Amino acid sequence: MKPIVECIPNFSEGRRPQVVDAILAAITSVPGVTLLDHHSDSDHNRTVVTFIGEPEPVERAAFAAIRRAAQLIDLDEHRGGHPRVGATDVVPFVPVAGVTMNDCIEMARRLGARVGKELGIPVYLYEAAATRPDRSNLEEVRRGQYEGLKVEIETNPSRAPDFGPARLGPAGATVIGARPFLVAFNIYLNTDDVEVAKSIAKTVRHSTGGLRYVKAMGVLVEGKAQVSMNLTDFRQTAVAPVVEFVRRQAARYGVSITRTELVGLAPQAALVEAAQWYLQLDDLQPDQILENRLGEGDARLAPLAFLDATAADAPTPGGGAVAALAGALAAALTSMAARLTVGKPRYAEVEAQMQETIAQAEQLRARLTAAVDADSAAFDAVMAATKLPQDTDQEQVARQAAIQAAMLPAAQVPLEVARASLQLLELAQVAVQSGNVSSVIDAAVAVWMARAAIEGAGLNVRVNAASLADQAQARVVLEELDALRSHAAKLADQVLAAAEQRGKLP
Numbered sequence: 001m002k003p004i005v006e007c008i009p010n011f012s013e014g015r016r017p018q019v020v021d022a023i024l025a026a027i028t029s030v031p032g033v034t035l036l037d038h039h040s041d042s043d044h045n046r047t048v049v050t051f052i053g054e055p056e057p058v059e060r061a062a063f064a065a066i067r068r069a070a071q072l073i074d075l076d077e078h079r080g081g082h083p084r085v086g087a088t089d090v091v092p093f094v095p096v097a098g099v100t101m102n103d104c105i106e107m108a109r110r111l112g113a114r115v116g117k118e119l120g121i122p123v124y125l126y127e128a129a130a131t132r133p134d135r136s137n138l139e140e141v142r143r144g145q146y147e148g149l150k151v152e153i154e155t156n157p158s159r160a161p162d163f164g165p166a167r168l169g170p171a172g173a174t175v176i177g178a179r180p181f182l183v184a185f186n187i188y189l190n191t192d193d194v195e196v197a198k199s200i201a202k203t204v205r206h207s208t209g210g211l212r213y214v215k216a217m218g219v220l221v222e223g224k225a226q227v228s229m230n231l232t233d234f235r236q237t238a239v240a241p242v243v244e245f246v247r248r249q250a251a252r253y254g255v256s257i258t259r260t261e262l263v264g265l266a267p268q269a270a271l272v273e274a275a276q277w278y279l280q281l282d283d284l285q286p287d288q289i290l291e292n293r294l295g296e297g298d299a300r301l302a303p304l305a306f307l308d309a310t311a312a313d314a315p316t317p318g319g320g321a322v323a324a325l326a327g328a329l330a331a332a333l334t335s336m337a338a339r340l341t342v343g344k345p346r347y348a349e350v351e352a353q354m355q356e357t358i359a360q361a362e363q364l365r366a367r368l369t370a371a372v373d374a375d376s377a378a379f380d381a382v383m384a385a386t387k388l389p390q391d392t393d394q395e396q397v398a399r400q401a402a403i404q405a406a407m408l409p410a411a412q413v414p415l416e417v418a419r420a421s422l423q424l425l426e427l428a429q430v431a432v433q434s435g436n437v438s439s440v441i442d443a444a445v446a447v448w449m450a451r452a453a454i455e456g457a458g459l460n461v462r463v464n465a466a467s468l469a470d471q472a473q474a475r476v477v478l479e480e481l482d483a484l485r486s487h488a489a490k491l492a493d494q495v496l497a498a499a500e501q502r503g504k505l506p
Contacts, residue, residue: 003098005058005107008182008264009091011047011069012084012172014040018387019072020047022402025384026068028377029409031370032057037265043221045080046089048184048264055099059107062091066115070171075146081219082228083142085124085149086172090138092127093178104178105129112176116164119171122153123163127177131162138175139207139215146172183231183239183270184263187246188224191255197225200249204229204242211245213237224258234270240277306372315383320375320414323456324368326449327421331365333446334424337431337439350434357430364420364427368453371417375460378413381406404469411464411477414457418484421453425488429495437502444499451492458485 013019020040028035033053040047051061066088073087091111093104108129116123130136144152150168152159160166161173189197197218202208204227205216213233219226227246231237247257276284286292306325310317338357341347347354385402389395428450431443461481468474499505 003054003103004052004096005055005099005104006050006052006094006096007058007062007091008048008050008094009062009065010084010089011049011065011073012045012075012078012080012082012087012089013069013073014045014047014080015042018384018389021380021384021387022072023047023065023068024049025377025381025406026064027051027061028373029381030057030061030064030377031374033061034373039263041082041221041263043080044082044219045078046082046084050265052096055103055107058093059111062093062111063114066091066121066174067119070119070121074170075168075172076170078146081221083139083145083217084172085142085146086121086174088171088174089142090126090175091177092182094181095178101128101178101180108176108178112163112174115174115176116161119164120169121164121171122161122166122168122173124173124175125162125177126175127179129177134158138177141175149173180233181267181270183234183266185229185231185239185242185266186221186261186263187227187229187243188221188258188261189226189250189255190258191225191253192220192223193255194218194220194225196250196253196255197227199253200246201227201229203249204245211237211242214242225255231270234267234273238273238277239270240274243274316376316379317372318376318379319456320379320417320460321372323414323453323460324371324375324417326456327417327424327453328365328368328372330421330424330428330446330449330453331361331368333442333449334427334431335361335365337428337435337443337446340439341431341434341436344436347434347436353430353434357427357435361424361427364424367420368417371413371420374413375417378406378410382410407464407467408473411461411468411474414460414464415477415481417457418454418461418481418488421450421457422484422488422491424450424453425491425495429491429498432495432499432502440499440503441505444496444503447492447495447499451488454485454488 011023024035024038027033033051035051037050038047069087075087093107095101095104105128108125112123112125115121124135124141125131126135126138126141135141149159153166153168201216201218204210204214206212206214213231213236215230215232217228219228231239231242243260250256310322335358338354341354342351382403385406388399388402390399425447428443428446432440435443458481461477465474465477
């Protein structure tokens with residue numbers, strides 16, 4: 001299993017969609033990262049983002065997001081109902097699979113050092129990554145919020161950051177750490193009296209004598225009092241008992257719960273546990289849940305989500321992502337043809353060649369699979385740049401610069417797809433000429449898929465290169481594409497002819 005880390009950065013912006021889109025584009029522009037969710041709240045003026053991936057790309061994506069948020073969010077102008085100290089307020093890393101808490105601690109410290117050095121943003125380490133006991137608790141690090149910290153960071157040695165300068169700019173400070181899964185959960189009451197929510201929050205949170213592993217505060221959201229909570233260990237203090245505790249406390253004030261809200265993502269186990277609690281399903285087994293059974297291994301279901309997303313009324317994933325997927329499918333078929341050859345006595349003399357073909361095809365499959373998301377991210381980055389404000393001359397210049405900065409990756413990603421797919425044609429040729437004869441037609445289909453990937457990606461290269469202001473740069477890109485397409489056309493014809501002959505097609 002690949003190592004997977006979850007990152008849940010919180011940004012101090014929930015009212016300007018174009019800014020949120022630009023931050024999301026910075027995250028998804030990093031290959032190997034998958035954006036799972038984002039939740040914006042205008043009253044809190046805050047957005048919570050969830051993305052996952054292997055440690056290295058997740059760390060790079062977190063840095064890219066912090067950098068973009070610092071460019072677009074000014075804490076001197078920010079107002080909202082949620083405590084905050086920075087444009088990127090908090091960045092926790094959570095181990096999901098094949099990763100330890102220590103790995104996440106190291107990620108937090110590396111990222112903190114880089115943010116402090118390269119961006120000049122003060123960084124505080126918290127939770128498991130904290131270097132001081134008094135900074136384990138996020139609330140303590142946020143004490144005084146941005147306005148208070150702006151004074152104390154320069155005057156109080158105990159508020160000195162772990163990394164970066166001891167002064168705050170418009171981007172404020174960022175708190176980075178490592179922690180277990182957390183369930184962010186809000187409960188709305190049928191009153192506009194925020195003091196009721198604050199009183200209930202004081203009763204339920206652990207720091208003031210309430211339930212263990214519960215953090216809570218009372219705020220006014222959309223005209224309703226809200227008890228906003230973080231359940232820091234849902235296995236020790238489950239969601240359902242917390243809801244019932246709040247319900248009983250609310251009744252003391254003559255109010256009731258109108259609805260609850262999950263912020264971001266939660267582990268399935270937390271929700272199943274709540275269902276068990278309320279329904280009294282004491283003997284519920286994991287394999288009684290339909291989705292668990294479906295997830296046990298029917299690979300035929302895997303492509304459906306991508307197909308549904310492609311068919312939806314959204315511009316991504318689009319033609320560039322589909323071209324990358326075609327290349328990845330070509331790599332998978334080439335691997336299959338080679339694997340069906342390995343271990344067969346009849347093909348012993350090409351065993352080493354087939355093993356090498358598998359290794360190279362798998363490397364290309366990983367590159368092309370990452371390009372599926374990277375292509376969509378590149379397009380989203382262009383769209384986010386076009387949505388930036390342009391009311392002043394300065395904003396127009398910044399917007400145009402952002403568009404051009406985003407346009408080059410939008411051309412380079414499909415160009416990389418074309419490069420990788422040409423390499424696949426060469427590997428497919430090996431499978432056609434020397435592989436198991438029973439898999440020749442599969443290898444021939446790989447050739448068609450690789451050719452489609454090159455031509456489809458080429459269309460995206462051409463349309464994006466046409467928008468580049470640097471014509472010399474555009475010319476270099478287009479000349480390489482022309483060479484790739486010409487070579488691919490000739491090679492594909494040769495390999496397909498060989499496949500038809502060796503496969504004895506009528």
